[in-house]
Amino acid sequence: MSEISVVMGSKSDWPTVKETCQILDRFGVAYDKNVISAHRMPNEMFAFAQGAVAKGTKVIIACAGGAAHLPGMIAANTPLPVIGIPGQTKTLGGMDSLLSIVQMPAGIPVATTAIGVAGAKNAALLALQILGTTDRAIQDQIIDYRKQMHDAAKESGAHLD
Ligand SMILES: Nc1c(C(=O)O)ncn1[C@@H]1O[C@H](COP(=O)(O)O)[C@@H](O)[C@H]1O
Numbered sequence: 001m002s003e004i005s006v007v008m009g010s011k012s013d014w015p016t017v018k019e020t021c022q023i024l025d026r027f028g029v030a031y032d033k034n035v036i037s038a039h040r041m042p043n044e045m046f047a048f049a050q051g052a053v054a055k056g057t058k059v060i061i062a063c064a065g066g067a068a069h070l071p072g073m074i075a076a077n078t079p080l081p082v083i084g085i086p087g088q089t090k091t092l093g094g095m096d097s098l099l100s101i102v103q104m105p106a107g108i109p110v111a112t113t114a115i116g117v118a119g120a121k122n123a124a125l126l127a128l129q130i131l132g133t134t135d136r137a138i139q140d141q142i143i144d145y146r147k148q149m150h151d152a153a154k155e156s157g158a159h160l161d
Pocket residue numbers: 008009010011012013036037038039040063064065066067068069070071087
């Protein structure tokens with residue numbers, strides 16, 4: 001059973017979303033991934049969002065670019081926490097995606113990350129932190145991940161030429 005569902009509006013988002021999946025792989029947490037578009041596949045989007053609780057999903061991560069309605073529309077159709085990743089776009093640099101995802105009306109939140117790859121990585125970590133509130137093993141892995149990051153950052157200062 002997957003506790004995390006990862007969806008993207010198009011296969012063209014995959015290079016970004018791959019970064020999310022790589023972190024989930026590293027933590028050994030089960031997840032499913034798929035292309036689902038609110039615009040191009042509205043019926044599938046509704047079925048996915050409305051069926052997520054019954055499937056055992058705990059957190060949904062959704063990446064979309066441009067007029068990025070996907071995370072918000074999923075959030076509108078499930079009580080589960082939704083994390084939105086704004087895709088980087090060629091025309092507007094991802095500001096379009098960011099504003100589409102972050103400016104939700106009061107009542108239907110989407111936890112919005114940074115644009116692009118940094119956001120994709122943080123979406124995975126935030127989802128893991130949410131699971132970590134009730135799963136001590138995952139929380140311990142988060143603590144260890146941060147320690148490794150800390151040590152690498154500290155060590156890097158010793159190698160400035
Ligand atoms: N924003 C959405 C939605 C949606 O919000 O439902 N569906 C696809 N898209 C986005 O359109 C961009 C271009 O998609 P294509 O490359 O397939 O033309 C992608 O970044 C996708 O997330």
